[in-house]
Amino acid sequence: MQATETAAMADARRALEICNACRYCEGFCAVFPAIERRREFPAADLGFLANLCHGCNGCYHACQYAPPHEWALNVPAALARVRHESWSETIRPATLRGLLRRPLAATAGAVLVAGLAALASAHGMARAHTGPGAFYAVIPLATLIALGGASFLFALLALAASALAAWRGLGGTPRPVHLLRALHDAATLKNLGGGGGGCPYPGEQPSAARRHAHHALAGGFLLAFAATSVATIDEHLLGWHAPYPLFSLPVLLGVAGGVLMLAGAARLILLKRVADPAPLAAETLAADRVLLGLLAAIAASGLVLLALRGTVAMPPLLVLHLALVLGFFVTMPFGKFLHGPHRFAALVRDAMERDPARR
Amino acid sequence: MESVQQTPDILVPDILVPDILVIGGGHAALAAAITARRLGASVLVAEAAPRPMRGGNTRHTRNLRAVHDAPRGTLTGAYLEDEYWDDLLRVTHGQTDEALARMTIRASADLVSFLSDCGVRFQPSLAGTLSLSRTNAFFLGGGKALLNALYREAERLGVSVCYETPARAMTMRQGTIAEVVLRTPGGELRVVPRAVVAAAGGFQANIAWMREYWGEAAENFVIRGTPYAQGDVLRLLLDGGCAPVGDPTQFHAVALDGRAPRFDGGIATRLDSVPFSIVVNRDGQRFYDEGEDLWPKRYAIWGRLIAQQPGQVAFSICDAPAARDFMPSVYPAVTAPTIAHLARALGLDPLALAATVADYNAAVRGGAFDPTVLDSCHTEGLAVAKTHWARRIETPPFVGYPLRPGITFTYLGVRVDATARVRLADGTPAPNLFAAGEIMAGNILGRGYLAGFGMTIGGVFGRLAGEGAARHAGN
Ligand SMILES: Cc1cc2nc3c(=O)[nH]c(=O)nc-3n(C[C@H](O)[C@H](O)[C@H](O)COP(=O)(O)OP(=O)(O)OC[C@H]3O[C@@H](n4cnc5c(N)ncnc54)[C@H](O)[C@@H]3O)c2cc1C
Ligand code: HEM
Ligand code: SF4
C-alpha cells in the first residue's frame, strides 16, 4: 500500500517490535495477535495494523514502557499517525490528499458552496409552505436530484477508489466467511471492548461509553440513510411527495436515526472534550471533531426541520440541512469517514490471517 | 486522618495519625491497603515513585501462580498443593520454610478472586507460554494494568495515596514503631501510625549496597525493574532490630540483551538465544554448557554466570537458521558475513572467536535437532561441552547478541511469621510491624525462582499484613 518510509512508520515499527518482545497486551484486541504473527513490519503491514487498531487506549495505560519511561512507548498514538497516512495514500483524486489535514476548511468550504448552490435555486424563502411538494416549492425537485445525485455519486466513486486501494492491500481474496467475521467485528466493535471489560476512554477507567456512543452514531447514520433511501423510492417509484406524514416509514426512520445520531455524536463530542490527551495523536483529532460536528449538525438540522416544517423557518432550515448533507457527501472521501472502509478492510484481512485454513 | 483525605502536599499538617501506614506502592502494598481499609481502618500509602512510575517491580509482572483443584477461569487443569510444593522445593533446593510455604500455597487459591473483585482482569496464558497455562494466571495487560485496577479500588475505598513520598526514617522503641518520617515533595512529614506494613521491595537498585558484596562488578549489572528499589526500608528495619532472612549476597538474575536500559527494561529485554547458540565471554571463550537443560529451567542461572565473567558481559553467537528459533529481542541482532566480521562488530578478538567457533563446529555430533526435548545434538571432546541442541555455526549471515546480567530481585529480607508479622532479632514478634512482598520473600524463596511465585507471595502476605495491621489498629 505504502511505498515511502515516514517518521510515523519508523516510530510505529519501533513500538511494535517492543510489543512483540513483551506481548503483555495480547488480550486487549486483534492487533497484538496480528503483531505476534510477524517478526518484521514492512510498510504495508503497518498500515494494516494501524487500521486494525481501534484506538481504545488500553495498551497505553497498561504499558510498562509508556512515558516517562525512556522508551516513551505510545502505541495508540503511533498507530493513529500511521492510520492517517495510510488513508491519505489511498485518497483519489490524489490532489485532494491535503484536505485530510485541513478538515475544518474542507468541510466548511464544501458546506458553504453547497449552501450557496441551494440558495441560488431556492424560492419563497420567507414564507411557510405546506402540503405535498412543499419542499419542492422551495427547492425544485430537479435541483435536489441534481445536487444530491451529483455529490453522492462523486462520494461513491471517490470512496470506491479508496476502498479499492485498501482492498488491494489485503494480499489475497477473502472468502465469504472472512467477510462475515469482519462484518461481525465491525458491527460489534469488538476491538473497542478492551478484551471484555471496556477500554480506558476518556480516562484511565475502563468504560463502554465510546463503543456504545459509536453504536448509536453509526446505527443512527444507517437508519437516516435508510430513511433517505425509502424516501427516494416513495418519491420516484410510488409518486408520493415529501413532506411525508409523521407516521410514514421515512419519517419514523429519519427521526429514530436522527435522534440516535445526535445522541451518539453529542456523547462522543463530550467524551472527546475530557479525553486524556496522552494516548492520542493531536494532529489526527481535528478530523474526528469535524466529522462529529458535521454529523451532529446534520441530525439536529433534520430534526428541527421536521419539527418546524409547517412554519416560515422551513425554507432556511431546508437549505441548511441540504447544505450540510451535501457537504458531508462531498467530503466523505477526504476525511475521517475513510476510517469505515479502511477499518473494514483491516478486519477482513485479520479474519483471513486468523483462518487456520490459510496458514 | 480526616484532615488529609486527598493531597497531603497541598495540605501538610505536621503529623499524620492514620491507623495504618503502608510503605510501598506495589502489589503487596496495595493488597495490604485494600484489605485493611475494607476492615475499616484508615490507611495511608506512601509510595516512593511518582504516579506514572508507581508500583515498583509489579509494573513489569505478567502472572501469578495459583493452586487449584479444577480448571478455574483462565487456569487449565489442576495444580494441587503437593505438586506446587514439590516445584518450590526443587527450585529452592530446600532453602524455604515448609510451613510458611504451604500456607502461602494454600492461600494462593483465592488470590485470583480477590484481585478480580478489585477489578483486575485475567487473560489466557500469553503466546509462547503455553507451559504456564495450567499453573499461572496472567493479568490482562500485565502488571501495570493490575496496578491501575488496584489503585482505583484503593482510592474508591478511601485509601490516601501519596506519591513521591519515600519513607526516610523510623523510630522503633522495643521493636514497636513509634514514628515514621516520610519525605514528600512538600517537605518532611511525620507519621504516627498504629501499625505499619512494610512492602517496599528489595534493594537491587541500590548499586552502592550491591557493591558491598560484588565490588566493581555491580556497576555493570542491569536492574530489570524499578530504580526505586533502594532498600531504604529494609535497611531501616534491619538496623531497628528486625531479624534478617536470606543471603544478602544473592540475587535472582537472568541473561538480558546487553543494550538494555540500566533500569526498568522489564520483560522485553530478555533474550532466549542461549540454547540455540554458543555463549562466549569478552575473551571469546565459552564458559558454560549452553545446552544443559530446557531453557525455562536454566534461564535463571545465566544471569549469575555472566555476572561472574570479566566485565560482566557475554556474547551469544549463532548462524542465520538458528536465529529463527528464538523470539526476537527488542534490539536488532548484530549480523556479519563472517565470524571474524561478527567478532569485530561485537568488539571481540576475531582470531579468538574464530578459533572458538571452529573448535566447537568440529566437536558437534549427533542427530535430529529438537528444541522441545533434551535432544542428541551434542559436542565431544571440548573442555566446556554443549550437551544438547549443538548445531554447527556455519550458515551466514552470522548473528550475535551482547548479554549482561539482569537483576530481578535480591533475597535478603526480614523474618516474618505466618501472619506476616515481623520477627525481631531476639525471636519475639514485633508488636505493630508487618511485612509483605519482596521485602520478606526470602522467608520462603531463599534461592532460585518459580515463575509467578513473587506475585503470589506479595498478594498472600499483603492481605495477611493488611488484616493483621487492621486488627492491631482496632484493638
Ligand atoms: C521484569 C520483572 C518481571 C517479573 N515478572 C513476574 C511475574 O510475571 N510474576 C511474578 O510473580 N513475579 C514477577 N516478578 C517479581 C515481582 O515483580 C515481585 O515479586 C513483586 O512485584 C513484588 O511485589 P512487591 O509489592 O513486594 O514489590 P514492588 O512491586 O517492587 O513494590 C515495591 C514498592 O516500594 C516502593 N518503595 C521502595 N522504597 C520505598 C521507600 N523508601 N518508601 C516508600 N516506598 C518505597 C517502590 O516504589 C515500589 O512501589 C518480576 C520482576 C521483574 C523485575
Ligand atoms: C466499518 C464500520 C465502522 C467501524 C469499524 C468504525 C470504527 C470506529 C472506531 C474504532 C472509532 C474510534 C477510533 C477513532 O476515532 O478512529 C471510530 C470513530 C468514529 N466513527 Fe466509526 N466506524 C465505522 C463506521 C462509522 C460510521 C458509519 C460512522 C458515521 C457516519 C462513523 C463515525 C465515527 C466518528 C464520528 C468517529 C469519531 C469519534 C470520536 O472521535 O470520538 N463510523 N469508528
Ligand atoms: S503496549 Fe507496552 S505493555 Fe503492551 S505489549 Fe506493547 S510494550 Fe508490552
Ligand code: SF4
Ligand atoms: S489502542 Fe486499543 S485497539 Fe489499538 S492496539 Fe492498543 S489495545 Fe489494541
